[in-house]
Amino acid sequence: MTSDFGMSAARTDVLSQVLTLIRLRGELVYTTQLRQPWGLRFPPGPSHFHFAEAGGAWVTPSGQARQWIAAGDLVLLPLGQGHVIADATDSPIKDVDAIAPDNFDRDRLVLRHGGEGPATQLVSGFFSFEGSPLPAVMSALPALIHIPRGDAGAPAWLAAISHFLVDEAQQPDPGSSLMISRLIDLLVIRTLRSWAASEAHRMGWLGGLAEERIGRVLAAMHADPFRRWTVEALAAVGSMSRSIFAERFTAAVGEPPLRYLSRWRLTIAADMLRSGGLKVTEAAYKTGYASDAAFSRAFKAHFGYAPSEAKTI
Incomplete structure (x- = not known):
């Protein structure tokens, strides 16, 4: 009989092999302070994640259905097709090309936007896949992966990683850039593993x-x-x-x-x-x-x- 540990190791090996080929690389983490009404449009480019610390948001990948995230939820947008986040469907939308990885001010790690209403706080970040065989591998992934909070709040692994990400971003020390990159890598891998274990309609x-x-x-x-x-x-x-x-x-x-x-x-x-x-x-x-x-x-x-x-x- 195959042990649970053995099967877990086998599954992790497959995931590790795939992620090695597509060369996952964490880029940047930042926090947001958003007050209603607010909306932000992210252009196609890097992959993205948003973790809701407080409040909530609608997340809409380009050409896809929207997803509500509440405090403790995470969304991963692995395909880099562009997306919108907003407090409501009729909120004014601002383009955020200015925070693309190539021209994001590395010293300005807080994005503030919106009016005077209730606040939403997100921990967000960029990551990229640099390997050449992306179409074959990425075709198994959806435009949006949602990891909801449980009855006890955000999953322990998610709360821990987001805490360390914000800590490294807000109090940079020698090696912080590398640490942030590795933490984003860990966040993405752990999210993919959780989604693969729970999603009932995967292919590939x-x-x-x-x-x-x-x-x-x-x-x-x-x-x-x-x-x-x-x-x-x-x-x-x-x-x-x-x-x-x-x-x-x-x-x-x-x-x-x-x-x-x-x-x-x-x-x-x-x-x-x-x-x-x-x-x-x-x-x-x-x-x-x-x-x-x-x-x-x-x-x-x-x-x-x-x-x-x-x-x-």
């Missing part, structure tokens, strides 16, 4: 983490992606028959196991090509294609650019 690599045996297979795939896996061998890892495994994997992940494996190999190959760790011929061989031409066709169909262009993306 996140979808398989909810099922113990499928999660075990995903961990094996990710640990040894270039092994010549067969459906039978993967089914054995999950202690299932071939037919049951293929059906359950496809239902959980959204595609058959060998197609998922092929796409994951291409994702790794893209990262290695970008870093100079592989030549196109080597990448074709490692990913199981019979020729450079077949590999290049599959690669371009998946990413939208040729393998030879990976270094420039």
